[in-house]
Amino acid sequence: MLSIPALSPPISQPKTLQNPLSKICKSQYQTERGLQFDVGDTFFRSESATGRDLGVLSAAVYKQSNGSLRVLDALCGCGIRSLRYLVEAEADFVLANDANENYKMVISENLSRVSSGDERRWAVMNSDANKVMTECYLRKDYFDLIDVDSFGSDSSFLRSAVSAVKFDGFLYITSTDGFSSGGHRPHHSLAAYGAYVRPMPYSNEVGLRMLIGGAVREASVLGYHVVPLFSYYSYHGPIFRVMLQIKRGKIPDNSNYRYISYCIECGNSQAFSWDQLGEMRCSCNTNVPRSLIVSGPLWTGPLHQASHLACMLNLAEQWGWISDSTGRNLEKLIKLMINESDPNLPFGYMKMAEIASRAKINSPTIGAIMDTLHEEGYAASRSHIDPNAIKTNCPMTECVKIFTELQQHSIR
Numbered sequence: 001m002l003s004i005p006a007l008s009p010p011i012s013q014p015k016t017l018q019n020p021l022s023k024i025c026k027s028q029y030q031t032e033r034g035l036q037f038d039v040g041d042t043f044f045r046s047e048s049a050t051g052r053d054l055g056v057l058s059a060a061v062y063k064q065s066n067g068s069l070r071v072l073d074a075l076c077g078c079g080i081r082s083l084r085y086l087v088e089a090e091a092d093f094v095l096a097n098d099a100n101e102n103y104k105m106v107i108s109e110n111l112s113r114v115s116s117g118d119e120r121r122w123a124v125m126n127s128d129a130n131k132v133m134t135e136c137y138l139r140k141d142y143f144d145l146i147d148v149d150s151f152g153s154d155s156s157f158l159r160s161a162v163s164a165v166k167f168d169g170f171l172y173i174t175s176t177d178g179f180s181s182g183g184h185r186p187h188h189s190l191a192a193y194g195a196y197v198r199p200m201p202y203s204n205e206v207g208l209r210m211l212i213g214g215a216v217r218e219a220s221v222l223g224y225h226v227v228p229l230f231s232y233y234s235y236h237g238p239i240f241r242v243m244l245q246i247k248r249g250k251i252p253d254n255s256n257y258r259y260i261s262y263c264i265e266c267g268n269s270q271a272f273s274w275d276q277l278g279e280m281r282c283s284c285n286t287n288v289p290r291s292l293i294v295s296g297p298l299w300t301g302p303l304h305q306a307s308h309l310a311c312m313l314n315l316a317e318q319w320g321w322i323s324d325s326t327g328r329n330l331e332k333l334i335k336l337m338i339n340e341s342d343p344n345l346p347f348g349y350m351k352m353a354e355i356a357s358r359a360k361i362n363s364p365t366i367g368a369i370m371d372t373l374h375e376e377g378y379a380a381s382r383s384h385i386d387p388n389a390i391k392t393n394c395p396m397t398e399c400v401k402i403f404t405e406l407q408q409h410s411i412r
């Protein structure tokens, strides 16, 4: 096993976060994508497998186009991600770190089982993730991919993680803070991600945009900017995950880091740039006081990069990962994400139930409304977040008319 001599021992006790789900598994072997590993007494959730699949596919795409892959799994639990980056993405080196010293044996045993004697390909550390990443940055020991799988809304890892990733490298980050994305703790989201978030009908997409926005802010402090490669919401938690590419150069002036608004009166959403802050008003010109709910600043650009997702899908097909006996269907998920990447689609989604309620009718089928929107020249896609929602650049008022016409047509 490689030692990391330049890293000094922890000066103080690493900050270990509380596990909000209080789900500690007993010693046992698990299997994921055919790989067997011990979870011991570590924190492990089998429900996070899809998030791990997507991370591995993305890492493998990086390795294929760059030729090498060094990964830092900064909060690794039992080391399942490290294991999968090594075996499936064929990483050249993985540093598996978890602050909990009791996990060391389980992580090392899991990694040694698959490395067939080549223990120069991995190392295990038990330190605070911020300390590890800061020391890597100070040593200029940058990683191609850093995976930060933290609990809650701990954004304190963002700056050190951004600084320890290579330019054009990948950063995979997580939030499990559904209260903030739901707009129930605006001062908390402001502290964690710099975004004052209020309740919006598409709160789970707001959760992804809040997380990307937080990374935009931290990267910008360091003179960098980020490009989202994919964004994934999982209802098991909820969990928000985004894979970002770290780019040299500050955030552009006309960037997609803005405020978003939702009009309670007409149901339309809009994005406002910083120079429009004093002029925020819905295009329906309602005179209803406080009709506009405003949140931000958040990421308002595309949630995914279609070309990257297409490479991931290609690999998933080659590896036979398209669908499996556990009910996971990566093909459906990645294709949905590719559709959502259409640059003509705005942020947010409209729930079918909200459109139907505004039209005062029962909802038509989602297939019928999608066909009509496409026929009328609008960009439209389903959402990977909510199966009963659509993303479209058609305003809510027009969607309501289309719903009504579809119903009248079906009655005739």
Ligand SMILES: C[S@@+](CC[C@H](N)C(=O)[O-])C[C@H]1O[C@@H](n2cnc3c(N)ncnc32)[C@H](O)[C@@H]1O
Binding pocket: 014, 015, 016, 017, 042, 043, 044, 045, 048, 052, 074, 075, 076, 077, 078, 079, 080, 081, 097, 098, 099, 100, 127, 128, 129, 130, 149, 150, 151
């Ligand atoms: C969500 S779990 C990781 C799960 C793992 N990535 C997986 O996919 O199974 C978060 C882990 O972070 C560790 N942790 C908490 N605070 C930490 C810190 N400050 N530095 C490093 N690890 C930390 C916990 O011990 C826990 O194992």
